Amino acid sequence: MSPGFFTRHLAIVGLGLMGGSLALALRNCADTITGVDPDTETRTFALENGIVNAAMDNLQQGVAEADTVILCAPVRAITAMVERRIGSYLRSNTLLLDIGSTKHDICEAMGKLPVGIMAMGGHPMTGKEVSGVQASDAGLYKGRPFVLCPTRRTTPAARLRALALVEALGAVPFEMEAERHDKLVAAISHLPYILSATLVATVAQQGQTDPAVWELAAGGFRDMSRLAGQDVQMMGDILSTNTQAVATLLALFRVQLAMLEAMLVSRDEQKVAEFLKPARKARLNWIQQYENGAKK
Numbered sequence: 001m002s003p004g005f006f007t008r009h010l011a012i013v014g015l016g017l018m019g020g021s022l023a024l025a026l027r028n029c030a031d032t033i034t035g036v037d038p039d040t041e042t043r044t045f046a047l048e049n050g051i052v053n054a055a056m057d058n059l060q061q062g063v064a065e066a067d068t069v070i071l072c073a074p075v076r077a078i079t080a081m082v083e084r085r086i087g088s089y090l091r092s093n094t095l096l097l098d099i100g101s102t103k104h105d106i107c108e109a110m111g112k113l114p115v116g117i118m119a120m121g122g123h124p125m126t127g128k129e130v131s132g133v134q135a136s137d138a139g140l141y142k143g144r145p146f147v148l149c150p151t152r153r154t155t156p157a158a159r160l161r162a163l164a165l166v167e168a169l170g171a172v173p174f175e176m177e178a179e180r181h182d183k184l185v186a187a188i189s190h191l192p193y194i195l196s197a198t199l200v201a202t203v204a205q206q207g208q209t210d211p212a213v214w215e216l217a218a219g220g221f222r223d224m225s226r227l228a229g230q231d232v233q234m235m236g237d238i239l240s241t242n243t244q245a246v247a248t249l250l251a252l253f254r255v256q257l258a259m260l261e262a263m264l265v266s267r268d269e270q271k272v273a274e275f276l277k278p279a280r281k282a283r284l285n286w287i288q289q290y291e292n293g294a295k296k
Contacts, residue, residue: 005029005164007068007095012052013059013081014072015042017128018099020136022070023051025169027138036062042133051136060089067091068165070122071098075106076237082109082119092116095161096153099124101185102241103149103178111152118158121149121178123185124171129226142170149178186245191253193235194246196227 010030012019015037023033023046035052036059037043043055056062059081063069069090071078078100090096096119100106103121110119126144128135146166150159159175166173176184203221207213239246263271 005161005168007066008032009034009066009068011036011063011066011069012072013037013062013069014077015039015046015052015055015133016072017131017133017135017137017140018124019070019072020046020051020133021138021140022072022099022169024136024138025141026165029165029168030068034062034066037133045133051133059085063089063094064091066094068095068161069097071096071100073100074234074237075100075102075241079105079109079241082106082113087113087117090114090117093118095158095165096120097122097162097165101189101238103147103181105241107149107151107178113153115153117153118155118161119151119153120158120162121151121181122162122166123147123149123181124169126171129229131231139170144171145174146171147174147176147181149176149181182242183245186242186249190239190242190246191249193227193230194239194250195253196225200225200228 005026007026007030009032010023010026011034012023013036015023015035019035019037023035027033032054033052035043035046035055036057037046037055038057040057043057046052047055063086069086071081071086073081078098082096082098086096090113094117096110096113096117098106098110099122101123103123107121110121113119124141124144124146126140128137128140146169148159148162148166154162163173199221203213203217203225260272260275263275
């Protein structure tokens with residue numbers, strides 16, 4: 001068990017849903033919280049609602065006095081900040097953490113930061129269907145997995161501080177290498193998005209010849225198509241930084257789909273049932289595990 005987390009000055013770069021929720025959850029763990037965001041309305045809302053103590057659009061000024069910095073921007077923006085600018089802005093012994101959805105590129109960039117900056121990659125497995133600082137929720141991270149990935153700038157002290165921060169959020173820490181993380185999220189996050197988007201594109205083609213398909217669509221289609229509504233630029237950034245893992249899983253999925261297609265064409269009901277039963281069992285086992293974990 002790591003010691004309790006406290007930071008004198010916390011800087012959060014990116015005050016959307018995730019960054020705003022981090023600020024609220026760590027409110028009692030910091031003397032001062034500064035938010036950095038390019039959007040004027042976002043900064044005003046965060047200030048007026050006590051989410052942060054100060055807000056600005058200047059990255060250098062925002063992180064200059066911080067002893068803990070959390071990057072909550074899109075993946076490519078995080079990588080760009082780490083590669084080009086932030087290393088010269090931070091003081092020695094500052095803990096730098098990010099919450100990007102893919103980790104290899106970010107962790108590689110963090111490993112090249114100046115010696116003395118304590119950097120670790122992070123990815124909380126949580127979120128909402130709504131976005132923006134207005135949806136900030138102090139309990140967003142509670143009980144949810146929070147992956148931590150070491151970099152060449154992760155000292156033993158940095159690891160302990162990062163673990164303490166995750167526990168202060170009420171999240172459940174998982175430590176793993178960046179490459180393993182990216183393979184896992186390709187399966188449980190990136191592939192589902194691609195399948196959801198492809199499903200909607202297929203139905204849209206059907207709708208061109210018979211628009212009634214949209215009138216008949218109900219709960220099953222709603223559930224399967226939900227991920228297709230995610231921000232395209234954000235998902236494009238994520239997919240482009242995890243191409244190999246996603247491509248591998250798409251190939252495996254095509255094999256599974258081809259097997260099922262062959263069974264359907266041959267009208268082999270027995271094989272179709274045998275194919276579908278393990279999937280049903282795996283889903284039921286997972287949902288039971290997920291619900292039990294959420295209750296803890």
